[in-house]
Amino acid sequence: MVIAATLKDIAQSVGVSLATVSRVLNYDRTLSVSESTRKQIFEVAEELNYTKLKHRASSSAKQLKIAIVQWYSKTKELDDLYYMSIRLGLEKRCEQRHILATRSFQNDLQAVDTDVDAIIAIGKFSQPQVEAMAQLTPNLVFVDQDQLCHGYDSVVTDFQFAVKEVVDFFWQRDQHRIGLLYGTEWTTDGELEVIDPRYKAFKQEMMARDAFDSDLVFAGDYTNHSGYQEMQTAIAQLGDDLPDAFFVTNDPMAGGALKALHENGIAVPERVKLFSFNDTTIAKYVFPELSSVHVNTELMGATAVDMVENRLQTGRSTPQRITVGTELIQRESTLK
Structure with missing residues (x-):
């Protein structure tokens, strides 16, 4: 069941007033509040819209490692929660599947481990950036950018x-x-x-x-x-x-x-x-x-993880594009 967030829920979780939550969510830059508090309010607002995991099971099998490459910086991600929501959905699926997920922001490939099994790239990337990621692993999935014509799995919106x-x-x-x-x-x-x-x-x-x-x-x-x-x-x-x-x-x-x-x-x-x-x-x-x-940003993130698992488990080499529908x-x- 998806938990519906209210201003009161967010305020109680972060430990601030209802007015502070409201003003932050409405991008009121005149409000004197620390960047860390602002970040926490946005993250809690998004996270409260997702199912809470009751437990995390342990697994004796080899744990897959996925690097999440977010094209936005941490600060810019707060200004467009679309990409944060995709990342949270992706991380939730990784937690459900007991996959180790690491993050890097603003396309910082220096922060990506060289021994990852796959990279899931969120956002928009130039061809040189795509080629740089391909040097780290051939298993690439792009979310919100169609890279099918270049031979890579993609999750997009219609x-x-x-x-x-x-x-x-x-x-x-x-x-x-x-x-x-x-x-x-x-x-x-x-x-x-x-x-x-x-x-x-x-x-x-x-x-x-x-x-x-x-x-x-x-x-x-x-x-x-x-x-x-x-x-x-x-x-x-x-x-x-x-x-x-x-x-x-x-x-x-x-x-x-x-x-x-x-x-x-x-x-x-x-x-x-x-x-x-x-x-x-x-x-x-x-x-x-x-x-x-x-x-459905949560589904977009989860689908990207599913595509990685499918490719690694079946040896699939043919790229796929999955289009996620929308609703007014x-x-x-x-x-x-």
């Missing part, structure tokens, strides 16, 4: 279908002018610019309906601050022509966009409706709560 569902959601409610806030970023070595696949899917879907308007599209960097800044820009540029609906491609940016709308006296959902993506803990701790595309979760930010 962005195309999810975005179509969001557009359909608004379309069925006669909201045909849909704004977009999306993200773009680079791999840690600066070699590969990663364009948001949801932007491509959104543009394709809207063009098919003869409704794509580049003036309603704004690019950020997936952070809460960029969501705030880009919505401020949209409000300033569009004025009364601000669309009635916005699709925002991750929860931190949606939270920032929500703040900008509040500050400008623009009511959500009465004047502008927001639909976010990923459905991390943040979506449930802002006001109004965010409608969001739910991505409607909350207050899109209610009539």
Whole structure:
């Protein structure tokens, strides 16, 4: 059974006030709180959404060793809980299977043991980075990046279908002018610019309906601050022509966009409706709560571990790609 986290649960676990938890989860940078406390609040918020393991059995068999390579730094991971959630799901599966899992952040391969059985890489990586990991072990699994064409197992999300569902959601409610806030970023070595696949899917879907308007599209960097800044820009540029609906491609940016709308006296959902993506803990701790595309990040992490076990146990050499489906979760930010 999945344990539903509340602000009170988190506050009691960390030993801080309800107000502190609320302000941290809403990215209130004016709050004076240590980075370690902030980190603990985010981690507890995510962990309380997972099943608690009652015991850890011992095994006499040779213990597998998996290195988790997270492309985000520890600090940046807190700003986008999507990747933290994948990592926690992955580590939970390793614990269930009695697999030794070690972590490295910001693609730090120097921290990876040379005798690991496999590497599970979370995030986006350039080809030189992929080749560097392949030097450590041929058993690579990529989560949230499709590396099938390069011969590696991959676990991805169906962005195309999810975005179509969001557009359909608004379309069925006669909201045909849909704004977009999306993200773009680079791999840690600066070699590969990663364009948001949801932007491509959104543009394709809207063009098919003869409704794509580049003036309603704004690019950020997936952070809460960029969501705030880009919505401020949209409000300033569009004025009364601000669309009635916005699709925002991750929860931190949606939270920032929500703040900008509040500050400008623009009511959500009465004047502008927001639909976010990923459905991390943040979506449930802002006001109004965010409608969001739910991505089963725990399953993505667990599936990556399953693929490693399958490859090592069967000797499989043919690469596989597993696509994890999504679900639209409607909350207050899109209610009539």
